[in-house]
Amino acid sequence: MFEMDTDALTKLGAQITTAEIKQQPGLWRGALKIYEENLPAINDFLAKARELGGSRRTRVIFCGAGTSAYVSDTVVPYLRRVGDRDSFEFAAVATTDIVCSPLDYVSPEDPTVMVSFARSGNSPESVASVERVGQVAKDLLYLNITCAPEGKLAQDSKGDPRALTILIPDANDKGFAMTGSYSCMELMAALIFDPATLEQKRAWVEQAASMGEDVVAREDQIKGWVDRDFNRVTYLGSASLSGLARESQLKILELCAGKIATSFDSSMGYRHGPKSFVDPKTLVFVYVNNDPYTRQYDLDILNEIAGDKIALATVAIQQKNGSDFTGESFSFEGGAPLPDAYVALPFVMVAQTVALNSSVKVGNTPDTPSPTGTVNRVVKGVTIHPFEN
Structure with missing residues (x-):
């Protein structure tokens, strides 16, 4: 697939996905550059996150839905081992869990940093989970790691002094499946919270x-x-x-x-x-x-x-x-x-x-793999019900 020309891949319905898988090594180098460019803002944010906890550890919850949730599942065990455990308590919590049962996953007493992973930032859960955590947590900061500058997650946080948004626009996969968006968001989270030296990360x-x-x-x-x-x-x-x-x-x-x-x-x-x-x-x-x-x-x-x-x-x-x-x-x-x-x-x-x-x-088209359209690139058909805390 990686050696086929564009016309052959297009006939297979695989041109977009093939290119997006293949380009990832370059995207990772680009994500490192974005991290380095944003280091002053990241360090300021981490200082605020540590101060938020006072004498307690700040709870850092890594949130997403579907593949974005699996970003959390991949990076959190690593950070529990190597991260600043004196200052932070790391947890992976799917936005789909937060939205349907906020009080099971967020406590008003816990100083909290909500790290949101989202390719587009437009799924109903991405938007609603930010609102739900805001309704429950009293002391709260937001860190958004997303691939879409125009997405609601990025746009809604503009001007919010509690929020830092890190954008990885080249990883905004156009195909159905998240590929580079998954790997780049996982890498960015690791870079931000890993205490290793910049030289080692490079x-x-x-x-x-x-x-x-x-x-x-x-x-x-x-x-x-x-x-x-x-x-x-x-x-x-x-x-x-x-x-x-x-x-x-x-x-x-x-x-x-x-x-x-x-x-x-x-x-x-x-x-x-x-x-x-x-x-x-x-x-x-x-x-x-x-x-x-x-x-x-x-x-x-x-x-x-x-x-x-x-x-x-x-x-x-x-x-x-x-x-x-x-x-x-x-x-x-x-x-x-x-x-x-x-x-x-x-x-x-x-x-x-x-x-x-x-x-x-199996005769499928990777770029548009759901023949019935019942599964979509950005989730549809979700009803967000009112919540009162």
Whole structure:
């Protein structure tokens, strides 16, 4: 797909999505530049966020719907490990949960920073969740990470002294599926709250971008799995990469319009019933964590499923470091092990490439994959009911 010309891709209904997957390494370098350009404003905002808590930790809730929620699921476990835990308590809370039950997820007593992820910022939940959190939280700041300068999320926060909006406009995917918007928003959140030095962040982003370019160059290897006779796919991972697994299964579910069954779980959690999903027509992909302790559990489930011989293929997506899965794999060679929030970037490109090729295989059009129009790029048909606190 990445080597096809525009006319051929357009005939397949895949030109937009293919280009948007392929361009991500450049987008990540661009997101780093946006981060650096906004550093003074970001540092001022983080200082206010720390002061907001006083003697208490400020609760930072990362919010989105669908893929934007999975951005939160991917970045939050990483930040719980490396972030400023003396000042902040990090949590992932979907906007869809906040809107329908605000008091279950937001407390008036908690000093709160609401981090909103949104590709367009126009979904009803994106707008309503900001209002609901504002109705409940007494001490509140807003950090908006969005890809659409003209979207309601960005526009409505203009002039609000409590809000900082970071825009990543080149990542505003025009295709149905979120690809670059997912990876760039996840990266931006990591850059903002990761206490690592700017020099270290630059090195991590460049390494991730080089690995992403390797995915593009090795598409034929990925297509080799897609060409097999399968009708089910599952993604597994641990810690942050468990959130990534959820996003990965959504991509193939969306782009194939449900024609391929999908599942996801944590590597440890999969044994507790969900493993029943696997049959001889299932592709199992496992993200292998770079943390030496956590990595053992990912390798365990890979070896178990491969040893059971119950799946069509059991594939590790891994950065090789000497303790690796020796069966089928998409392996990245060379370079120091990347932390979760950064290795997630090239890893998700593998899953996006699987989804893109699978969509074409089942006769779908990746750019407009919902033939009935019942699922839309920006969610429709949502009724926001009044809430009184």
